[in-house]
Amino acid sequence: MLRFYTAGESHGQALLAFVSGLPAQLPVDIDFMNHELHRRQLGYGRGGRQKIEKDRAEIFAGVRHGKTIGAPIALRIENRDWSNWEKALPVEDSPEFAGNEKKLTAPRPGHADLAGSQKFNFHDARYILERASARETAARVAAGAFAKLLLRELGAEIASHTIQVGHVRIARPAAWDEIVGVCKDLDSPLRCVDPATQEKMKAEVDAVLKAGDTVGGVFEIVAHNIPVGLGSHAQWDEKLDGKLAQAVMSIQAVKGVEIGAGITAAGSHGSEVQDEISYDKSAKKFRRSSNRAGGLEGGITNGEDVVVRGYLKPISTLRRALGTADMITKEPVQAAYERSDWCVVPAAGVAGEAMVALVLADAFLQKFGGDSLAETRRNFDNYVRQIEEF
Numbered sequence: 001m002l003r004f005y006t007a008g009e010s011h012g013q014a015l016l017a018f019v020s021g022l023p024a025q026l027p028v029d030i031d032f033m034n035h036e037l038h039r040r041q042l043g044y045g046r047g048g049r050q051k052i053e054k055d056r057a058e059i060f061a062g063v064r065h066g067k068t069i070g071a072p073i074a075l076r077i078e079n080r081d082w083s084n085w086e087k088a089l090p091v092e093d094s095p096e097f098a099g100n101e102k103k104l105t106a107p108r109p110g111h112a113d114l115a116g117s118q119k120f121n122f123h124d125a126r127y128i129l130e131r132a133s134a135r136e137t138a139a140r141v142a143a144g145a146f147a148k149l150l151l152r153e154l155g156a157e158i159a160s161h162t163i164q165v166g167h168v169r170i171a172r173p174a175a176w177d178e179i180v181g182v183c184k185d186l187d188s189p190l191r192c193v194d195p196a197t198q199e200k201m202k203a204e205v206d207a208v209l210k211a212g213d214t215v216g217g218v219f220e221i222v223a224h225n226i227p228v229g230l231g232s233h234a235q236w237d238e239k240l241d242g243k244l245a246q247a248v249m250s251i252q253a254v255k256g257v258e259i260g261a262g263i264t265a266a267g268s269h270g271s272e273v274q275d276e277i278s279y280d281k282s283a284k285k286f287r288r289s290s291n292r293a294g295g296l297e298g299g300i301t302n303g304e305d306v307v308v309r310g311y312l313k314p315i316s317t318l319r320r321a322l323g324t325a326d327m328i329t330k331e332p333v334q335a336a337y338e339r340s341d342w343c344v345v346p347a348a349g350v351a352g353e354a355m356v357a358l359v360l361a362d363a364f365l366q367k368f369g370g371d372s373l374a375e376t377r378r379n380f381d382n383y384v385r386q387i388e389e390f
Helices: 030-041 080-084 113-120 126-132 134-153 176-184 195-210 240-249 262-266 345-368 373-388
Strands: 003-007 014-020 057-061 073-078 157-165 217-224 254-259 277-280 285-288 306-312 323-325 332-334
Touching (some): 014 134, 030 057, 030 345, 073 134, 134 157, 134 345, 134 373, 157 345, 240 306, 240 345, 254 262, 306 345
Antiparallel strands (some): 057 073, 217 306, 254 306
16 A cells, blocks of 8 residues: 655745655656656746745655665655744744744634634644645655656556636647646646637736735646556445545645536536447457546546546635634734735646545555565556456
8 A cells, every 4th residue: 555644834844755655666766756846836826935945855765776665765845944934933942932933813714724723722823824834735746756656667647737727717628648748848837738728817817916816726637548447336435536536635725626527417417428438349448439437437447547627716815815803812803914826726736646646556556566666567467468358
């Protein structure tokens, strides 16, 4: 089983990620991992934090001579902004730091500030927002890079693109080659495959910045060349679509997840949404006339592209302050403002890629096992032959 978890606060010393369960002898491309971290920082509508941080991961366990060794992997991403916060958020309790606290007693609507403060009995939301921050996704992206490296060894790829920003939505489906192309284009402001639509999206971002507001949107993650048979129909918690939905929903500000054409299908008749099946004798392969199911049927991958969409609410930190109540005085006040972005849809897509990669890599390992990459690949290749001979 592939497992990962993260630690660290937004303005703490560093973010940490721990990954266990990967087979030994998996080649580790550190440049690729840092490239993924760089992609997460890009996008039109990002705030000043991205000018401070230059995210790079340092691996300090589980990788030797460029390959995994079958042991847990530990990595660290430095927070450069820590130098501005070390007196406000010290680990030790010392009189010399008194008066430097940057307390937040005016909880921001839409954040975890108030609910978290009540849960943990703090009259200061600083301790909540530091961990609830989307800065944490940098650690997820680093962990997800390992999952992508494993999937790549088994022929699978994952990419994302933006299909909606605010009121602007692309009116056509995107081809796999288009999605890959726009992911490689680091100058693409919003990672939308249609240039004309992207310009309209940029105008939407400009409008909310001018108004002191924020804007959400929808990102689409596509997993390509995924084999038939990952996941299971047998138990509720073995269904792969459920695992994918939970993984993407866990990303900060995501409030909805769609598999395939799920939302459209809910307002359609059955005859309009099913993917009819045929058999290609020359390719010795079953095919579907469409992919409205998003590559999953009954919680099991069916060989088509796995398509997952995340619906991202507008960032809750507004330059135009909202009303709230102070946690100490209980009096009405204006919500605190913390430096933030105003559009993060492309960045959320990169975090979504990481989460989908981690879930799919775990599904691969649960099905094919293997203590070494050679054993995993051998099991996988035998299964591929079984499917070809079905």
